[in-house]
Amino acid sequence: MGTTLNGTVDVPVVVDESKDAGENFPGDKKITVVFVLGGPGSGKGTQCANIVKHFGFTHLSAGDLLRAEIKSGSENGTMIQNMIKEGKIVPSEVTIKLLQRAMRESGNDKFLIDGFPRNEENRAAFENVTKIEPEFVLFLDCSEEEMEQRILGRNQGRDDDNIETIRKRFKVFMESSLPVVEYYNSKGKLRKVDGGKSVEEVFEAVKEIFSPYSAQANTVGNSKVSTVKGFLRWWPDFRIDGSHVACRWFRTARRILSRILTKAMSPKATYIFVVCIAVFAYVYMPTIEGYM
Numbered sequence: 001m002g003t004t005l006n007g008t009v010d011v012p013v014v015v016d017e018s019k020d021a022g023e024n025f026p027g028d029k030k031i032t033v034v035f036v037l038g039g040p041g042s043g044k045g046t047q048c049a050n051i052v053k054h055f056g057f058t059h060l061s062a063g064d065l066l067r068a069e070i071k072s073g074s075e076n077g078t079m080i081q082n083m084i085k086e087g088k089i090v091p092s093e094v095t096i097k098l099l100q101r102a103m104r105e106s107g108n109d110k111f112l113i114d115g116f117p118r119n120e121e122n123r124a125a126f127e128n129v130t131k132i133e134p135e136f137v138l139f140l141d142c143s144e145e146e147m148e149q150r151i152l153g154r155n156q157g158r159d160d161d162n163i164e165t166i167r168k169r170f171k172v173f174m175e176s177s178l179p180v181v182e183y184y185n186s187k188g189k190l191r192k193v194d195g196g197k198s199v200e201e202v203f204e205a206v207k208e209i210f211s212p213y214s215a216q217a218n219t220v221g222n223s224k225v226s227t228v229k230g231f232l233r234w235w236p237d238f239r240i241d242g243s244h245v246a247c248r249w250f251r252t253a254r255r256i257l258s259r260i261l262t263k264a265m266s267p268k269a270t271y272i273f274v275v276c277i278a279v280f281a282y283v284y285m286p287t288i289e290g291y292m
């Protein structure tokens with residue numbers, strides 16, 4: 001296993017082409033992406049949760065997607081787990097596939113991508129594969145002392161939230177991620193915020209930056225609709241085998257539905273509509289399954 005530039009490591013990666021990983025996403029669809037960058041513990045996840053509530057973006061944490069991939073028992077799981085434990089950057093192709101799939105499955109067209117791109121290679125690969133350039137990059141600037149304190153108090157049971165790995169992550173951030181921040185600065189796309197302040201103060205500054213998007217905040221940001229959509233996403237996998245034809249039928253229907261929801265309906269009407277679909281699916285799916 002050889003180390004390459006920018007903290008990535010040359011490791012064998014399993015690419016399962018049989019899975020519908022969403023590699024062709026977004027195709028012709030117009031997508032708005034904001035990258036949220038900052039050191040480990042700078043408050044990216046915390047601020048993203050606030051932005052979602054106010055501005056109708058879907059939050060995709062690259063770290064969370066990688067941790068979910070480990071839990072799912074994927075063939076890349078052990079490799080990802082080892083890299084995260086060492087604070088290293090997982091190969092771009094793995095992270096990008098996970099991001100593409102999550103974007104496609106969300107049905108939304110506005111995304112906060114949190115904690116990615118982490119190096120120049122991540123950045124270039126994402127742009128090459130998806131042809132998406134970020135609208136802007138939100139950068140939470142915070143001192144290492146503050147970030148260290150926050151991570152040590154985070155208590156999420158993460159393998160990498162120990163002092164030894166934290167130091168390695170800081171080093172990777174300085175050497176590999178800051179050049180990405182600089183790149184976007186040179187393109188006039190960087191929006192820098194003092195992340196060392198309280199959560200509320202940071203969000204005040206963040207709100208200013210996102211204010212052009214408030215008029216566009218759409219039904220996806222409505223928390224009840226998000227909850228029901230979350231249920232729709234989870235339900236078929238729970239009820240029947242995920243590869244089953246009925247499950248694929250349901251996913252397609254859900255994607256079409258999501259598109260309608262994000263464009264055309266008020267939050268209340270959307271909520272009622274989604275609940276009706278969920279009830280209909282719950283009652284009739286076993287029958288449909290029997291015929292397929």
Ligand SMILES: Nc1ncnc2c1ncn2[C@@H]1O[C@H](COP(=O)(O)OP(=O)(O)O)[C@@H](O)[C@H]1O
Nearest residue numbers: 040041042043044045046150153154197198199
């Ligand atoms: N502005 C802030 N002031 C104090 N603590 C914060 C602030 N923002 C986040 N935190 C806390 O710090 C920890 C790390 O924040 P998190 O959002 O998980 O960071 P990141 O996603 O950048 O790793 C969490 O426990 C969170 O509650």
Ligand SMILES: O=c1ccn([C@@H]2O[C@H](COP(=O)(O)OP(=O)(O)O)[C@@H](O)[C@H]2O)c(=O)[nH]1
Nearest residue numbers: 040041062063083084087088089090115116
């Ligand atoms: O695009 C990414 C995002 C995360 N990681 C790995 O996941 C870890 C945790 O990242 P996350 O963003 O969840 O946490 P943070 O370091 O910002 O606290 C990192 O140290 C990396 O090992 C990665 O390899 N690529």
